[in-house]
Amino acid sequence: METVASATAxxxxxxxxxxxxxxxxxxxYADVLQRRLDRLHQRLxxxxxxxxxxxxxxxxxxxxxxxxDARRRGYWFREWAPAAQALFLTGDFNxxxxxxxxxxxxxxxxxxxxxxxxxxxxxxxxxxxxxxxxAANGHRDRLPATVRRTVQDEYTKDFAxxxxxxxxxxxxxxxxxxxxxxxxEPLIYEAHVGMALEEGRVGSWREFADLVLPRIQQEGYNVVxxxxxxxxxxxxxxxxxxxxxxxPSARFGTPEDLKYLVNEAHRRGLAVVMDVVHSHSVxxxxxxxxxxxxxxxxxFHPGPRGQHPGWDSLLFDYGRPEVQQFLLxxxxxxxxxFHFDGFRxxxxxxxxxxxxxxGVGFGAYDQxxxxxxxxxxxxxxxxxxxxxxDIKKSALLIAEDMSGMPGLARPVAEGGLGFGYRLAMGLPDxxxxxxxxxxxxxxxxxxxxxxxxxxRAGEKTVAYCESHDQALVGDKTLAHWLLDARIYSGMQRxxxxxxxxxxxxxxxxxxxxVTLGAGGEAYMxxxxxxxxxxxxxxxxxxxxxxxxHYARRQWSLADNPDLYFHAWLQFDQxxxxxxxxxxFLNAGPARLLHLDDDNxxxxxxxGGLIFAFNFHPERSLPDYRFFAGTAGVYTPVLNSDSxxxxxFDRIGTSIQHFTxxxxxxxxxxxxxxxxxxxxxxxxxxxxxxxx
Numbered sequence: 001m002e003t004v005a006s007a008t009a010x011x012x013x014x015x016x017x018x019x020x021x022x023x024x025x026x027x028x029y030a031d032v033l034q035r036r037l038d039r040l041h042q043r044l045x046x047x048x049x050x051x052x053x054x055x056x057x058x059x060x061x062x063x064x065x066x067x068x069d070a071r072r073r074g075y076w077f078r079e080w081a082p083a084a085q086a087l088f089l090t091g092d093f094n095x096x097x098x099x100x101x102x103x104x105x106x107x108x109x110x111x112x113x114x115x116x117x118x119x120x121x122x123x124x125x126x127x128x129x130x131x132x133x134x135a136a137n138g139h140r141d142r143l144p145a146t147v148r149r150t151v152q153d154e155y156t157k158d159f160a161x162x163x164x165x166x167x168x169x170x171x172x173x174x175x176x177x178x179x180x181x182x183x184x185e186p187l188i189y190e191a192h193v194g195m196a197l198e199e200g201r202v203g204s205w206r207e208f209a210d211l212v213l214p215r216i217q218q219e220g221y222n223v224v225x226x227x228x229x230x231x232x233x234x235x236x237x238x239x240x241x242x243x244x245x246x247x248p249s250a251r252f253g254t255p256e257d258l259k260y261l262v263n264e265a266h267r268r269g270l271a272v273v274m275d276v277v278h279s280h281s282v283x284x285x286x287x288x289x290x291x292x293x294x295x296x297x298x299x300f301h302p303g304p305r306g307q308h309p310g311w312d313s314l315l316f317d318y319g320r321p322e323v324q325q326f327l328l329x330x331x332x333x334x335x336x337x338f339h340f341d342g343f344r345x346x347x348x349x350x351x352x353x354x355x356x357x358x359g360v361g362f363g364a365y366d367q368x369x370x371x372x373x374x375x376x377x378x379x380x381x382x383x384x385x386x387x388x389x390d391i392k393k394s395a396l397l398i399a400e401d402m403s404g405m406p407g408l409a410r411p412v413a414e415g416g417l418g419f420g421y422r423l424a425m426g427l428p429d430x431x432x433x434x435x436x437x438x439x440x441x442x443x444x445x446x447x448x449x450x451x452x453x454x455x456r457a458g459e460k461t462v463a464y465c466e467s468h469d470q471a472l473v474g475d476k477t478l479a480h481w482l483l484d485a486r487i488y489s490g491m492q493r494x495x496x497x498x499x500x501x502x503x504x505x506x507x508x509x510x511x512x513x514v515t516l517g518a519g520g521e522a523y524m525x526x527x528x529x530x531x532x533x534x535x536x537x538x539x540x541x542x543x544x545x546x547x548x549h550y551a552r553r554q555w556s557l558a559d560n561p562d563l564y565f566h567a568w569l570q571f572d573q574x575x576x577x578x579x580x581x582x583x584f585l586n587a588g589p590a591r592l593l594h595l596d597d598d599n600x601x602x603x604x605x606x607g608g609l610i611f612a613f614n615f616h617p618e619r620s621l622p623d624y625r626f627f628a629g630t631a632g633v634y635t636p637v638l639n640s641d642s643x644x645x646x647x648f649d650r651i652g653t654s655i656q657h658f659t660x661x662x663x664x665x666x667x668x669x670x671x672x673x674x675x676x677x678x679x680x681x682x683x684x685x686x687x688x689x690x691x
Contacts, residue, residue: 019407019415029369033415040382060329065146074116081293082109084135091129093122098132128160135294146246159287170259174266179341179394182269185585186522189221193252200548205257209264217268220576225273233287236539242277243288245330262339271341279347280313319376342396349401351377362403385418409459421460428466435481440617445602452518463519467526471537479532487534491564506676509571509640517611518590531558531569567646594626605629610681614673621673631659631667634681641677650674
C-alpha cells in the first residue's frame, strides 16, 4: 500500500508536498500538512509493529462478538467493556437467564466466554441473545458492539442479536468484476431499498435486485449508492442514526439477500457503494453503543463534546485506538463480507471540525488548519482511505463535505485525505435558491457558470442538482418547485402544454444537463428524481398515521408514455447514454465558449462536445453565432427539444454544422437556439483528428 510503504521513509520537505505545489495558497500551512502526514506515518509504524499491516489491524470484528470455533465445537463470545463490573450472555439458549452465563474479564478490558455445543445445544442458527451488562449506570441488556444480525420483536419492538450461521455459505459469482473495468466515470444512482417499490410497504434487498437494478442498468448509470444499509432502530432516520455498524438492516431481508443484491449488480456491470456513517451514532442505549460499559464514554467523547448539537446523536472519539480499530474494521467487513466497491462517507464536515460546520461559513484557508479542526478525525480519515485502497485499490471513495477542506480528494501521500471524489454540495442549494427566489429572466448565467465550475483544481467532484436531502418532507424536489400543484394535474402530454407546465418540462431537462455537462467529474441522481417523481419522501411515523404513501417510488408514472414523467425519463437516459459514449467527464474541465446574459445563452466545450443552452423564457434565436473553439464539422447528438423528450422538435437533428472563420480565422458556429432548449453537438471524428 502506498501509504504504509512510505511509513518508514523519511518525510519529504514540507515545501515539496505535491498538495502545496499544486496550490501556492497552501504554502503558509505546509507545516500543518506535513505534521498531519508525519502523525499518520507514526501511527502506521505503531500499527505495523503491533499487527504487521493496516489491514491486519482492522480485525476487531473477527475478535469481538460471537464466533464459532470448529476445532473446539462451540462459540466464543467477546465484548470490550473495560469499566463494566460484570457481563453475562443471555438468550433463548439459556431461557433468558441473566446470571447463568457469566463472562471473564481479560487485562485488556475484553470480556469472554466459551459456549460448548454439548453444554448449550440450543445455541444454533436463529437463536436470539443479548449481553447483560452490570456497570455504574445499572444492570442493562445490550446488543453486542459488532453484532452482525439483529431482529426486532413484532410485538415488543425490542431488538435482539441473532445467531446467523446458515448451513450453506452464499455462492459469489462476481470474482471477475473490477470497478475500473466498468466505471470510467461514476454515474451514481443514489437509492434507498426500503422505499424503492411502488407498493406502500418496505421493499427488500432481493426485490431491489430483481426489480430496480434492471431499471438502473437500462438508464445507463454504472454505480448504485445504497443508503440505510447498517441497522438503525428508527426507519425514518433514512439510515443515518446507526445503532449496529456490522449488521445489514434486517427490515430489508437477510445478509444473504444483501449479498444477492451486490452480486446481481456486479453481474449487470454496476458497482455498489455503501453510504457509510462514521460521523456519529444513535443515542439509543438498548440498541446502540452509548455508555456501553457505564464509563460515560467508551466509543464516544465524554460530556458535551460527545453530543452532536443538531443531530441528537453521539460523536466518536477518533483519537482512541480501540475506536479507530472498530471503525476501520467496519470498513474492512463491508468490503470483504459483502463485496461493496467503496463508500460515500456521510457527514465528513461534522467529523473534521469541533464546531461540526454548524452555522459556519467557510471562506478563509485559516479555517482548514486552525484550532477548530479535529486532528484525530483527520488522522482517522487518512487511515480509513488508506485501508480501503489497500483492500480494494479501485474502490470508490466519496466525501460529503461542505467546507471545502483542501486536499480532501487528493492522495494521502500528497498531503491529502485520500478520497477520490467530493460532493458538490453547493450545486443543489444553488438550484433551489434560483427556483425559489429568482425569476427565470433574472438568472445570471455568469453566476451559474461560477457555481458549476468553482471547484478545487485536481480534486474530482460529484455533480448533482438534487439528492435525498432535497426530496425530504419539508422541502421539494426540482420538479415540485417547477410545477407546484401542476405536478399532480398537468403532466398529461398534450400538443401544447400550458405555459407553467411547458416551462417546467423544459427547465427540468436543462438544469440536469448543464449540471452533468459542467459541474464535476462524476454525476449523481437520487432514485426517481430522473423522471421528476411527484412527491417528497416522508417515512412512516406517528404524524402521518404510519403511512408508506410517501416512502415509495411510483414507477408507473415513468412507464406511462402519455405522461411527461416518461419524457423526462427518456431524456435522462439519453443524457446519461451520451456521457457513457463520449466520456466527457474524464476530459478535463468544461471550457467556456460564449456567455450572453441578455439573451440567456451559455455555450461550452467539453471532451470535443459543444453544449449550447438558451435559458431565455421567450426569445428564440435564429442563426446565433458563437465561438466554436475548434474548426470542423459538428453533428447534433442530443436535443432537449425532441418530441420524445416532451419538446416541440424545433431543432433539426439531421443537419451537420460547419464552422465559419471570421476575418481573423477564428472558427464560429451558427445555430438556431429556441427558447428554453439545449443541444449538444459532436465534432465529427474524421475532422477532430486534424482540428
